[in-house]
Amino acid sequence: MNLEKVNKVYFLGIGGIGMSAIARYFMQKNIPVYGYDKTASPLTQKLVEEGAEIIYQDDIELLPIGLTKENDILYIFTPAIPQNNVIFQYFKKENIRLYKRSEILGLLSQQYKCIGIAGTHGKTTVSSMTAHLLHSSSIGCQAFLGGILKDHESNLLTHETSQWMVVEADEYDRSFLQLHPHIGLITAMDADHLDIYSNHSQLQNTFKEYAKQVDNDGQVIIHYQLKEHFSDFTNTKTYSLDNPSSDIYASNIQLKQGLYHFDLVHPEGRIEDLRLNMPGMINLENAIAASALAIESGVKGEEIRKALANFGGVKRRMELVIKNEKLSYYDDYAHHPEEIKAALSSLKKLYPEKKMTVVFQPHLFSRTQDFQDGFAQSLSIADEIILLDIYPAREEPIPGVTSQIILDKISKQHKQLLRKEKLISTLKNMDLELLVTLGAGDIDRFVEPIKNELS
Structure with a gap:
């Protein structure tokens, strides 16, 4: 075509x-x-x-x-x-x-120098941060994102003359094998989409196939923990939160009035006193990944410093919906046990004195079946847990697989299974201090009604 x-x-x-x-x-x-x-x-x-x-x-x-x-x-x-x-x-x-959709992205990417962001977690946040850093600089970019940038109210950024394109490289259905990036980044390779991949090893091998499609004169950037999987690659750089053994990492990390301040160490030097407005160490690590991509594409240190401080976030990515003296309410897209663990752990550190109430809508029968233990363990970080019915998306029901199998394994006493129709009235009658809604289904439809009812 x-x-x-x-x-x-x-x-x-x-x-x-x-x-x-x-x-x-x-x-x-x-x-x-x-x-x-x-x-x-x-x-x-x-x-x-x-x-x-x-x-x-x-x-x-x-x-x-x-x-x-x-x-x-x-x-x-x-x-x-x-x-x-x-x-x-x-x-x-x-x-x-x-x-x-992946074939069209592949065709579009051939017209530009493509930056492909892959990984089982963090794709949307890293892609959005990267797009914002490039778009705010003299480099510019086209960007096709999996989330709505709050600053732009859109999941598309365009630029008349930029040669760069930022795109999420999705592992589902092996979609990312349609891309041939100039720079490819991989955030994580945790087990997921086991309805598509027969086992975790097959998923990991497909990520390696994706990395092999990066241009010969391009760059593969991987999380430091994935280093052993790419030992036979010659064009790799590693990033991490604060591990000095990686090529790009943060040092001098400080939390000031709820905001992270840090220095970014990279092979060409150091960018001092960067500031990030998003909560959670996981988002700080995402910012390091995005900064690594920006540096690789030619964005200057001063441009990164200014743009990162102005990043307004992505809808449904640790999005602060309500904040007043009585209640803090966050909404997040997390739908995998590791993502839930990262989100809830970050918020626990941010609000150690507040009682945390979590509403989670499991996504897919197969994922619920495969990761029921992990979901229960991660959700048990919260003090109160409300589970909604499974959002089926593309799947037919699996006999015996319901939200109940997660609920039964949650270690906390205050837990319940709730129909969506009763969510608003139930929350209205609860003593809420820190509320978190999580999931990749249609739970996002409740964010505004919850906000209107509880504000």
Whole structure:
């Protein structure tokens, strides 16, 4: 597909965070965008405001007239679309070439020097920080992000002349193997997506395949703990939070009025007195990864210092929703035991005297089954735990796999399983001090109602 010749684009699953960034890209080029999604959301409503035409019924009668008969139309689908989707089956019956989102990102990335951020945790935060650092500098970038940058109210950044493109390199469905980055970063390779990969070792080997696709004259940057997996690579640099044995790390870390101040040590020298406005050591480590990518792409130290201090964060990434004398409320996308552990541990350190109440919506039956022990252990960091029913996404139920299997293993006494419909009224009647909502499903739909009820 020659993207320069495209005159219309149709998205199956346009409301996904990754799909919507590509939709915005084409709309900015004044190319008509159409799409289907299962339900309306704030994101689809925003896309409609920006010019997209979207339907929410799986009905071919609602497709734009002549859509399948015209040339130079690009059809993009998300792997989250079920195989029995009527529109999906219609396009296949018409022998229409359907492109995965990852294939289009791969085609787009060929037009730029690509920075691909991979890893089982932290992709969105590191990608967003990296995009912000480049966008705020003389370098600039195009960026396709998996989260909404609060400063820009968008998951897409564009630049007229920049040669750089920042993109999340997603391991799900081996999507990142469509990319051939100039700089590739890997944050973590913990077990995940075992519905796609037969075991943890296969997942790790696929990350190595991704690293091999980095340009010969490019750079692979990996977390220091992954060093042994890449011992046969010659073009690697390592980063860590504060390990002096790594190539890029923080020193002189200080917490002042809830903000991190630190120096960044890297192979070419040191950038002193950087400041980060996001809570949690995990986000400090994410900032080090993003700074490493910025340095590698030519951003100057003074530009990094200024931009990092101005970074407003990403929606649903340790997002502070309410803060007053009585209550602090954070919302986070964490949906893996290690992510939950990092988020809750960070907040415990930030608010050691506050009682922590966590609402968690498990994502996928397979993930719940695979990591039930890890979920229970991580959630037990909290003082009170509310579990919602599993968000199925693309999956059919697995017999015997419900949120109850996590609840039974949580060590804390104050725990309950709750239907979504009762969440707001339950929270309203609780004595809340530190509230955290977690999950990758539709729990985000409750953030504004919770905010309105508890503010």
